[in-house]
Amino acid sequence: MDKRPRFGLIAPLVAPAESGAMFGSLTATYRQLIERADARGWESYVFSLRDVLRQRASIWAWVRNHDTWERRFVAPPHVVATRMLITTAEERAILLWLRSEANVQFINQPEIHDIVEDSWRLLQILQSHPTLNANIPESVLL
Numbered sequence: 001m002d003k004r005p006r007f008g009l010i011a012p013l014v015a016p017a018e019s020g021a022m023f024g025s026l027t028a029t030y031r032q033l034i035e036r037a038d039a040r041g042w043e044s045y046v047f048s049l050r051d052v053l054r055q056r057a058s059i060w061a062w063v064r065n066h067d068t069w070e071r072r073f074v075a076p077p078h079v080v081a082t083r084m085l086i087t088t089a090e091e092r093a094i095l096l097w098l099r100s101e102a103n104v105q106f107i108n109q110p111e112i113h114d115i116v117e118d119s120w121r122l123l124q125i126l127q128s129h130p131t132l133n134a135n136i137p138e139s140v141l142l
Contacts, residue, residue: 008077
């Protein structure tokens with residue numbers, strides 16, 4: 001069993017693999033990041049949330065194999081960065097599963113989605129900001 005640390009990058013798939021730019025304009029950036037992590041001894045890959053197979057506790061990921069992207073089943077990463085801007089309730093459930101059941105550590109906090117979707121919490125944060133509070137209406141939690 002491979003004991004190398006695992007790094008995963010969650011990114012939305014925006015084009016077919018045959019296009020060579022399946023992650024859109026960021027494909028080259030993701031490639032460089034994955035290749036750099038590989039060169040430093042990490043097992044690294046890119047995946048979308050729909051690639052997480054919770055029942056099997058594995059991921060159907062995109063890995064670099066020489067100069068090409070290749071699909072492979074991999075174990076959940078130890079560390080993950082997410083490039084998801086908006087998530088559905090189902091996708092948030094997958095993020096929570098990764099954190100709680102698969103013990104994945106997130107580099108960038110997925111809790112930001114919870115804050116943004118909680119209007120009361122978001123208003124409290126904005127009202128506490130020294131330059132924004134004058135522009136935020138006074139609100140009361142009902």
